[in-house]
Amino acid sequence: MRYIFFCIFSFTLWMLWSGQYALHHPLVLAMGVLSCGFVVYLVSRLDIVDEEGIQIHLARHLFLYIPWLLWAIIKANIDVAKRILSPKLPIAPRIVRVRGTQKTDLCRVIFANSITLTPGTVSLDLDGEDIVVHALTEEAADDVQSGDMDRRATAMER
Template identity: 55%
Template sequence: MTYTAGLVAILAVVWLLLSGYFDKPLLLGLGAASVAFVVFISLRMRIVDDEGLPIQLPAGLVRYLPWLVVEIVKANVDVALRILRPGLPIRPRLIRVRAGQRTDVGRVIYANSITLTPGTVTIDTEGDHITVHALTEEAAEGVLTGEMDRRVARVEGAG
């Protein structure tokens, strides 16, 4: 029920913002009818489920994204230095880490965060394990410490 209410709220806000009609009762009524129709169809198609985008996720993302941006910038500088200074070592390796997230959405956020960080690429996800290609030992250690995993778990509300 919470997810249905969230869908109604999101659709209504998007409709209002895109239409720009805040003072025309007929158009507001048609917008409400459109939202109701889309929600009805979504429920009939069983698209609305517990896995969607949990309500607590956006609040957790507000805390997570600034940290992720800093990590991306640090990794960008590291990879750029390794490109500009060929003497700096690279030691590519594959590592397998456990994803501590409870949901598929959490695991996707974790895997994509790894890939967004230069020097690491998520190669495969299988169950609660993720295979990562790391360009350097430092990049591999950064993933193996589990800091990103813990932060994504907090986004989900687990920590």
């Protein structure tokens, strides 16, 4: 069942990218179908389609999460850019541990990737429930330890 879903998804993607030629040439269309089948075969050999599948309800939460994340990225970018440009280089790198309260793997990935995507903090390692974070400044460390991002990422599970 998962593989049928994956097959439809990859073929839709293929049509999106090279569809305008394929509609007039049956040979190109056949090649697309063949390549999709080959990819599905490779993926089934690798056994990397996970059990969680596609979570439709996540899309609703992403609409709220992505604008907030973009705003956080913009703020952090301006802060880090200022620090790089100032001649004294006012940085204070440090390692902090952040608790990730997410249950599902997907939300943990979203949380860790959001930490890394925000300049000033990079997630280095996963250690049980904790995420080891390298922060460039004290403010960035405080920001990620305040748990605001963690709450928003956890809220997406429902």
